[in-house]
Amino acid sequence: MEKVVFGDKETFLTNLAKSVGHKRPKASEATGADNEESGDETQGAEKKRKAAWEDSDDEDIEVGDVKKETRHTGPLTHLRKDKSYKAYLTSRFERTTKQPKWASLDKKAEQAGSDSEDEELLRTVGFIDYKAKARDLQPKNLNFKRVRDLNRATYSEGIVTSIQFHPTSTAALVSGANGIATIYTVDGQKNEKLHNMNFKKFPLFCTRLTPDGTKAFFGSKNRFYYAYDLLEAKETKRKLPDSIKTMHMFELSPCGKYIASAGHFGALHLIDANTNELLHTFKQEGTVCGMCFTADSERLFVSGASCNINVMSVRQQRIEHSFIDEGCVNSRVVQLAPNQRLLATGSKEGVVNVYNYESIFKSKTPQPEKCFMNLRTGIANLEFNHTSELLAMSSRQVPNAVKLAHFPSATVYSNFPGQQENVGFVNTLSFSPNSGFLALGGKAKVPLFRVKHFKHY
Structure with missing residues (x-):
């Protein structure tokens, strides 16, 4: 627009020559001879690719048009004011930072960049065998602190039963039996403590945050539960449907629509998280001990007091598949x-x-990919980190019974938690959204570990 209204430098000089009756040669004619002489010299050299876009106004701006003397800069005698401002910025940038590969017009540099992109693509494809590099999580020793x-600010929760990291903010919700x-x-x-919620005569056995982090659900062994709005700091007491006696153990679906609550005598109740309506009740043999949703909220894996793991279809409202857990007598948890x-x-x-997820549906007696026997007492908690590279396992029957396994090598870290670290009895555990922190819930304290390989919260 500036060029259309005011004209550029070349147009101004041409119009000025016409006003005095002279004809000014164009820049292309004046430099034509020079280009013919230099053409032979560059004929044998490797040609660079042309830039996708060029701004002609950049060539017209000089250093003197931008750099002005002020009381802070003083006299600018060290600068050539007739020099191109674009060339000045380019030389200044190259002195401090080398030219990145993506900015180079050389074909060789471009080819190297495309190779690195292909390598990154191969690393993320699951069915291609890729060798681990230094930037990947190492399987032998875990770098942690x-x-x-x-909960050092209060230690008021009592026996810690649930730890929920907020999905978007650097905060965590800790609840306990008090x-x-x-x-x-x-x-x-x-x-530091941000906010606390006190539920009188309501020991918190299970707490879950919604996927968007705006609400929290609190369950106990009562015939009601609480829904807490974290934005408005308002609690809502919800009465359970008549067929449900307690909500001491439940899971929230990744979509945030369903609540799966364990009932008595092998019953599993599916509740609408918004309307508190009972949608369906699944029945299985043995008491429900553990459950987890798939990422699409279409299936629900349930472990009972027997050796069977049941796969329940949320849409079809039936038991879709069942398989026997290898070497298991009494199942406890599934993740x-x-x-x-x-x-x-x-x-x-x-x-x-x-187990491999796909092999589960091919047989009723699938063989596990790996079997860990590092803990001698009943497993109470299993938790994967967000990249599925770490599996945390713990037992609450003996102190310091917690281990971390690495995948895909399927090896257990021998230096975690370490002989010098006393974490006590671990009732629950949880990874932060980007695996930067690992929290272990005990009788009163929540030991926190920083996993240094993951840079973010």
Whole structure:
């Protein structure tokens, strides 16, 4: 627009020559001879690719048009004011930072960049065998550091039963048997208290945050539960449907629409999270001990007191598939990895089996990909991190009974938690959204570990 209204430098000089009756040669004619002479010299050299876009106004701007003397800069005697401002910026940038590969017009540099992109693509494709590099999580030793306890500001929750990291904010919700739930900041240093909720005569056995982090559900062994709006700081008491006696153990679907609550005598109740309506009740043999949803909220894996793992279809409202957990007598907990490729099961005997997700539906007696026997007592918790590279397993029957396994090598870290670290009895555990922190819930304290391989919260 500026060029149309005012004209550029070349147009101004041409019009000025016409006003005095002279004809000014064009820049292309004046430089034509020079281009013919230099053409032979560049004929044998490798030609660079042309830029996709060029701004002619950049060539007209000089240093003197931009750089002005002020009381802060003083006299600009060290600058050539007739020099191109574009060339000045280019030379200044190259002195401090080398030219990146993406900005080079050389074909060789472009080819190298495309190779690195292909390599990154191959690394993320699951069915291609890719060798681990230095930037990947190493399988032998875990680089971690224990920081200050997550609930160090109060220690008022009592026996910690649930730890929920907020999906978008650097905060965590810790609840316990004293009926107190507290929101803490997560920085590993101060871990200050932001807000607390006190439920009288209502010991908190299970707490879950919605996927968007706006609400929290609190369950106990009463015939009602609480829905808490974190934005408005308002609690709502909800009465359970008549056929449901308690809500001491439940899971929230990834879509946020369903609540799966364990009932008595093998019953599993599916409740609408918005309307509190009972949608369906599944029946299985043995008491429900553990459950988890798939990422699309279409299936529900349930482990009972027997050796069977049932796959329940939410849409069809029936048991879709059932298989026997290898080497299990009494099943306790089941967990699905975020990449939907690995399924981990834990038993009362302390055995943790890891199955390939696709092989589960092909047989009623699938063989596990890996079997961990590092813990001697019943498994209480299983948790994958967000990249499915770490599997945390723990037992609450003996102190310091917690282990971390690495995938895809399927090896257990020998240096975690370490002989010097005393974490006590672990009732629950949880990874932060980007696996930067691992929290372990004990009788009163919540030990917090910083996993240094993951840079973000």
